[in-house]
Amino acid sequence: MGYPRKLTRRFRAFDNFAISFTIINILSGIFSSFGFGMNAGGPRVLVFGWIGxxxxxxxxxxxxxxxxxAYPTxxxxxxxAGKLAKRHQGAWSWYTGWLNFVGQVGGTAATDYAAATFIQSFVAMQWSSYQPTRQQTVLITAAILLIQALANTYTVRLVAVVNRISVWWLLVGLVVIVTALVSVPSHHQSPSFVLHSVNNTGFGSAFYAxxxxxLVTSWTFxxxxxxxxxxxxxxxxTVNAPRGIxxxxxFSALTGLMLMLALVYAVTDYxxxxxxxxxxxxxLIDALGMTTxxxxxxxxxxxxxFCGLANMTSNTRQIFAFSRDGAMPGSRLWHSVSPRTRTPVKAVWLAAVCALVLVVPGWWSKVAFTAVVSINVVGLFLAYGVPIFLRLRLREFRPGxxxxxRWGRPVAALAVLWIGLSNVLFMLPQASPITAQSFNYxxxxxxxxxxxxxxxxxATARRRFKGPVSYGSPDEVAAMDLI
Structure with missing residues (x-):
């Protein structure tokens, strides 16, 4: 790919799968967004929308x-995006990189903020006198970011081990939650309940709701x-990365459907x-009791x-690579690698600080925080769509x-179509009446x-950034390898 090797190859096939499976994280995604789906469409959309x-x-x-x-970097x-573009490679690469960067930073911030919110919910359940506040949520999020940055600082092998643990945590946790919801409650909803439709969005159209x-499924994936x-x-x-994706x-689609069905049929008082x-x-409280x-x-x-940790790891590698091509301020710092741990330590701490900057507005207003991190999903899916769109335009695409x-082009066309549709949905009003609190930012x-x-x-970037940089021929790059 034209780069000297600075990172060690210690991720096996399972480790590569584990990081994406952990970031998708059906437990985190479904528990964070399930309530929105209960009010926007109800069980019918939660279940069949998940499948579709x-x-x-x-x-x-x-x-x-x-x-x-084809491009494992x-x-x-x-x-x-820079390699697939016919013209203006620098511009395509620039916009894709920055959308990916802000989307990933927003993802880390949003995940850890959600974790802090649920931690406070647990504390309030345990001690009824505890009253959660926005300020406490921000402080807990900052502590989580600090711990995750420290974990990412010490070798990629540690991160790989943690991600392996996270996969089993997710799978065992899923089995325990689903089994409890299926076997413990004395009453479940009837089979036809899955066809039940609800519209509490404030809009008159059930179809729009x-x-x-x-979006419940899109937010998760x-x-x-x-x-x-x-x-x-x-x-x-070239084989293990695509398989991991x-x-x-x-796996997330299948296991998530199990969890979605278990929650829907365990509803007691909708x-x-x-x-x-x-x-x-x-x-969970109504179906299983407070203790369980x-x-x-x-x-x-x-x-x-676990999801926030994996998010930060992915974000760090994007910062490392983007800086390696000179696209970020202070690039020399962010693409440096620690000679002791063989990890981009400075990029790790930049990722943590940027996520904290996005969280800080939540100290004063939840709306301000929502406005900042809403770019997470939109930014990421737009960044996903650009190289797929460019691959669709490039008839002489050389696959890995x-x-x-022969299914490559039809699948890419459907992917671009869905990304376009879902991003329109992400930017539409999601509640009525539209106020400063309910506005979609x-x-x-x-x-x-x-x-x-x-x-x-x-102003400046187009004169210095031309897209991915090549450091020389394969033989020259091999001589530069630092490990």
Whole structure:
């Protein structure tokens, strides 16, 4: 790919799968967004929307995997965008890289903020006198970011071990939660309950509410580009990285459907639970009792913490690669690698600080925090879509060892179509009446990011950034290898 080797290849096939599976994290995603789906579409959209959107996301992942096999680098999306563009390679790479960067930083911030929120819910369940506040949530999030940054500082082998543990934590936790919801309650909803439709969005159209409900699945299925970003640290990356992407989506789709069905059929009082601060937690309390609910909530919190750690790891590798090509201020710092741990330590701490900067507005206003991190999903899916769109335009695309054959172009077309549709949904109003508290700030957040990137591009970047840099011929690069 034109780069000297600075990172060690210690990720095996399972490790590569584990990082994307952990970032997707069905426990974290479903428990964080289930309440939104209860009010926007109800059980019908939660279950059948999960199935339909999972298939479309699998198309996105398969197209990304094909590209990952051809361009297995830490730069991942922005690198492949620069290589696949016919013209203006620097511009395509620039915008893709910055969308990916802010999307990943927003993902780390949002995941750890959600973990802090659920930690406080657990504390309040344990000690009724405890009153959660926004300030406490920000402080807990900062502590989580500090611990995750320290974990990412000490060798990629440690991160790989933690990610292996996280996979089993997720799977065992899922089995325990689903088994409890199926076997413990004395009463479950009837089979036809899955067809029940609900519209508490404030909009008169049930169809519109159902479209919004699809976002539950889309919010969950983000971050599978983590396998792509870990390519330079994965053995046989041209095969194992794409397999990691596709397998993580497939396993998440199947296990997530099990959890979704278990929660839906365990509903006791729909109106009360849908209106709760944390609807899935209220479902656990009503169906299983307070003590069991608290134990299972600890499982969910653990999953969220693993998810945030994997998010930061992926974010760090994107920063490392983007800086290696001179696209970030202070690039020399961020793409340096510790000679002792063989990890981009400075990039780790930049990722942690940037995530903390996004969290800090939550000290004063939850709306301000929501406005900042709403760019997470929009930024990531747009970054996913750019290289897939460019691959679709490029008839002479040269695939790697893992490819879709003659299905490559049709799958890519469906992937681009879904990314376009889902991003429109992400930017539509999600509640009525529209007020400062209910306004969807995703379009504004996206507009600010694109405005800054555009001004920066035309002011200075277009003269110095031409896309991915080649450090020489294969033989010259091999002589530069630092490990």
């Amino acid at each position: 959107v999972s298939v479309m996301v699998l198309f996105v992942g398969a197209s990304m995997a094909e590209i990952a096999s 830490s730069g991942a999306l922005y690198f492949s 159902g479209l919004l409900g699809l 983000t971050g599978f580009d983590g396998s792509f970003h870990m390519s330079e640290e994965t053995v046989q990356a 596709v397998r993580s989506i497939g 109106t009360k639970e849908a209106a709760a601060d944390a609807p899935p937690v209220q479902i 609910a608290k134990v299972l909530l600890l499982v969910v919190i653990g999953a969220m913490l 060892p893992w490819h879709l054959g 995703a379009p504004i957040a996206l507009g600010v990011v694109l405005l800054i990137a555009t001004v920066w591009w035309f």
